[in-house]
Amino acid sequence: MEERHSEQVATGEKLPVLNFPVTWKTLVMHVVGTRDFMPYHHNSAFSKATGSRDAFLNTMFYQGLFGRQATDWAGPRAVFRSMTLDMRSEVCPGDLIVSQGSVKRVWQSEEDSLVELEFEIQVEGSVVTTSTVVLALPTEDQPDPTMGQLSEVPEVVIDPSTPDALREALSKPIVRVSEYVVSEAQIMYWCEMVQDPNPLYIDGHYARESRYGGVIAPPTSIKIWCLPRATQNGPNVSAPDVDLPDQAPWPNELEVPAIGVAVPGTTEVIAAKSHAEFGAPIRPGDTITSTTQVIKCSALKQTRLGYGYFVTRVDQFHNQEQAEVGRVTTSTFHYGMSDEAVALAQNS
Numbered sequence: 321m322e323e324r325h326s327e328q329v330a331t332g333e334k335l336p337v338l339n340f341p342v343t344w345k346t347l348v349m350h351v352v353g354t355r356d357f358m359p360y361h362h363n364s365a366f367s368k369a370t371g372s373r374d375a376f377l378n379t380m381f382y383q384g385l386f387g388r389q390a391t392d393w394a395g396p397r398a399v400f401r402s403m404t405l406d407m408r409s410e411v412c413p414g415d416l417i418v419s420q421g422s423v424k425r426v427w428q429s430e431e432d433s434l435v436e437l438e439f440e441i442q443v444e445g446s447v448v449t450t451s452t453v454v455l456a457l458p459t460e461d462q463p464d465p466t467m468g469q470l471s472e473v474p475e476v477v478i479d480p481s482t483p484d485a486l487r488e489a490l491s492k493p494i495v496r497v498s499e500y501v502v503s504e505a506q507i508m509y510w511c512e513m514v515q516d517p518n519p520l521y522i523d524g525h526y527a528r529e530s531r532y533g534g535v536i537a538p539p540t541s542i543k544i545w546c547l548p549r550a551t552q553n554g555p556n557v558s559a560p561d562v563d564l565p566d567q568a569p570w571p572n573e574l575e576v577p578a579i580g581v582a583v584p585g586t587t588e589v590i591a592a593k594s595h596a597e598f599g600a601p602i603r604p605g606d607t608i609t610s611t612t613q614v615i616k617c618s619a620l621k622q623t624r625l626g627y628g629y630f631v632t633r634v635d636q637f638h639n640q641e642q643a644e645v646g647r648v649t650t651s652t653f654h655y656g657m658s659d660e661a662v663a664l665a666q667n668s
Contacts, residue, residue, distance in 0.1 A: 321519065323395035326426065326433035326457040335393045335421035335437070340385065340514075342415045347375055353513030354380040355506070355544045357553040359562045360590070366562050370588050370656065371625055376410035379591045379650075380543055381513065386439050386451045387540035388516035389421055394435070394455055396520045396530075399465045400539040401434065401454040405594040409448040411441070418442045424452070432456040432465045464531050470597045470647055473634060474615050481619035483584050483629070483665075494612040498545045502537055502606040510541050537602040542637055542646040545602070546610040555588075583617070583629050583654040585661030592630065593651040600643040607640045620665045621653075627662045628655030 351362050356378050359366040367375045382405055391398055411417060421439040428434070439451040456465035478487065500506075504523060511521050519526035520536050527535045537545075547553065552569040554560025560569055583589075602608065616632040635648045657665070 321392070321395050321517065323397050323458065324393065326435070326459045329423060329426050329435055329457065331423055331425055333423040335389065335423075338385070338389050338392075338417075338419040340417040340419065342377065342411055342413055342417060344413045346513075347377065347413060349509075349513045350377055350381045353384070353509045353544075354378060354541075355547045355550070355553075356380060357550040357560075359554065363562060372410055372412075374410075374412035376412050379405055379407060379594050380541070382407075382441070382449050382451065383540040383594075383596065384510060384514040384516065384538065385417070385419060385441075386421075386453060387538055388514045388518070389419055389439065390437055390453050390455060391516075391518050393421070393437075394457060396518050396526070397458045397464060399432075399456040399467060400598045401456055401468050402452075402598065403454075403540060403594075403596045404452045406450045407448075407590075407592055407594075408450070409443075409446065411443055411448055415443045432462070432468070433459050467599060467601075470599050470644060473613075473636070473647070474649065476613070477616045479617060479619060482617040496546050496610050496612070498608045498610075499549060500545075502545055502602055502604050502608065504535055504604050506544070507535065507537050507541070507604070510538055510544070532601055532603070535604055537604075539598040539602070539646065540596070542596060542598065542602065543635065543648055545606075545608040546635075546637070583631060585657050585665060586628055586654040587656035588625075589652050589654045590625070591650060592653050594648060595650075596646060596648045598646045600639065600645045602639070602645050606645075608645065609638050609640075611636045611638075615649075620662070623653065623655070625653065625655045627657045627665070628653050630654075 347362055351357060361378050362375055364375050383403060419439060419441045421437050424436040424438045426435050435455050435457055437453045440447050441449040458465060507521055520530060521538055523535050552560055559565050561567055612633055612635050614633045618630040620627055630651055630653055632651045637645045639645055
């Protein structure tokens with residue numbers, strides 16, 4: 321891969337267009353690559369029954385794809401500082417992703433030269449996802465940018481219309497420890513998912529001779545390391561396989577970890593926006609711990625999916641040495657409300 325220095329970058333520069341056909345194998349690979357076994361992302365009948373066009377790609381796939389496109393252009397020495405996603409529509413098997421990017425601005429901080437990239441994915445001419453990525457670039461005088469500092473954690477905001485059952489969640493963080501250590505095998509599943517050739521993610525001379533001294537995980541993969549086992553991941557954690565509603569998770573003697581927030585009266589959830597910041601590198605052998613805090617819940621809203629609530633949560637991720645490897649703020653829309661539940665919410 322070529323290495324681009326800040327001196328070579330100009331505002332308005334266009335990145336090479338990335339065309340990425342989506343097949344059913346793409347969905348299989350993205351489920352394995354992101355360890356997200358929610359049925360929305362592999363079960364066509366289930367997804368259609370919830371109002372979607374078909375099974376669809378998850379937000380982590382887009383983080384991986386935009387991450388690949390950014391370092392395809394900038395080179396492996398660039399350091400990810402942040403990534404924002406805005407989900408507008410779904411991408412399903414048979415679609416052709418056309419991802420376009422450009423340089424929005426270039427500026428100098430006290431320590432590094434930074435660049436902000438804007439991306440958008442189109443399917444058949446319609447924009448389905450947009451993203452903003454901030455990178456620290458090497459310069460002629462500073463070949464390795466610093467890791468940077470994460471921003472302050474947002475404060476909890478309790479709206480007067482927040483459902484009572486969520487008010488307790490706003491004050492009680494959920495802590496989860498990864499059931500698996502970070503592995504080179506899982507890193508490669510992620511890379512194969514979006515065909516990312518970054519040599520820092522592959523064991524070899526480049527990674528060993530780099531500032532990291534070996535393989536690191538793509539920073540954009542941060543959320544996958546604390547997801548539960550595949551057999552414990554589903555809309556109903558007591559019966560995670562929607563096609564086998566009477567079958568309990570395996571191994572059923574383990575406590576099934578919560579991965580989301582239950583909103584009263586809703587049955588479905590879909591990601592809307594995501595903002596990630598990246599800190600210390602994630603390495604093979606690391607054990608990642610996540611701390612989840614719900615910080616906001618909207619009043620009842622009506623969208624094309626029906627009535628529901630937008631919930632904002634912050635996930636903080638630390639390694640076994642208590643170094644913060646990153647933070648993700650996610651807005652999800654909780655919907656699938658019955659007429660009775662909507663009426664109850666409107667009158668409460």
